[in-house]
Amino acid sequence: MLTPEHLHALHNLPLAARQAAEGLLHGHHLSRRKGAGMEFSQYRPYQPGDDLRRLDWRLAARSDRYYIRESEVETSLTVHLVLDATASMNHRDDNGLSKLDYSRLLCAALAYVATQQGDAVALTILHPSGLQHLPPRADARQLSRLYHALENVQAAGKFPDTTTLAPLTARRQPALLICVSDLYEEDEEIGRLLTRLRAAGGEVLILHLLARNEVEFTYRGAVTFEDLETGHTLQLDADQQRQAWQQQMQDWLRTTASQARRQGFDYYQMNTAAPLDQAMREFLRLRTKMV
Structure with missing residues (x-):
């Protein structure tokens, strides 16, 4: 399985998606x-x-x-990819990839796998200026539409408000919904959105994306951190704060996973240094259960 860095270096999203999925799909037939x-x-x-x-x-x-x-x-179903394109997704890992870079690769690979399974694929990009939505289709041109949208998305701002999200929550179409997000939120707005979407039917898979450098806190010495969505800054000594940061991060991750599963979501944590295959396997596992 190619690393995310190698896939990103191709500068060709359709090729990267196919390369990422090729090994996984070898010998895997349509359900x-x-x-x-x-x-x-x-x-x-x-x-x-x-x-x-x-x-x-x-x-x-x-x-x-x-x-x-x-x-x-x-057998086929509707696979609805929901991509968080808020400013925190611009955070960049030590391997040079931002969360958004990784999310592009991940969504493209998932769309490719779903299409190969005969599923109709939809894409919604969550952005404060409005939703970008491609309705579900299973025709030959849908992948090209999805790749184009993913290649042009830019992360900015905070999570969309309720009014902006209204068209998305008004749709009541059973689907396997896959949300790719770092789950950074102010007041549980992402959880509320996913709860409403799950009520519309189907299953919700959360792919919780984090950069390895923020989980392991690989920073050294005096560092100034900036919240990409609020602009607030924080100065600290990384070596002194590493243990406390890692403990708080692990506590938050455990709480987040527990809450997600309690709400009936499937939850899978991954980082921007990890190959894409495990997320695709998780999708195929859920798909098998649904069809």
Whole structure:
């Protein structure tokens, strides 16, 4: 599995998405269910109550036995990617990637995998100036639309207010919703949004994205930190504060994970140095459960 740095260095989002997903999808076939679809799968013996229209009369005439033609139809669902594009996503890790850079790669790879599974994919970018929304489609051009939107997104400002989010929460379409965010919020606004979206139907997977340097606190000496969304600054000695920072970070992460799961969300934590495959596996696990 290629590292995020190598994928980002390609400067080609479609290629990066395909490269990230290629190994994962090798040998992984579309989920299918038996039914009265168009693609023939196999015969099975007739059982009382079976639809006689699916009985193969020619085979019965030749063998004097009754068989039902089973076919396979692809199971699919709507996958709704929700990307947090607030200013905190501009935070950059030691590997040079910002959270937004990583999120572009992650959303593109997830969209590619979902499309390969036959799913309709939607994308909503959360931005204080308004929502950018691509409705769910399963046609051949949807990936190009998604890649274009992801390539052009810029992170800025704070989390959108309730009025801005209203069109998103008004939609009631069952889907597997995947939220990519660092979950930095002022008053649980992200949790409230996800709760409303889950009430609309389907499942919610939170991909909680953090930079490794903020989790491990790799900074040294005197450092000035700036809150990217409020502009507030804080000066401290990183070596003196490392242990306290790490303890508070771990406490927050445990609380965040516990609250998310208590609300019925699937929660997965990842950092900007991690390969993308685990997030894609988590998606496939949930998808299998839903279809």
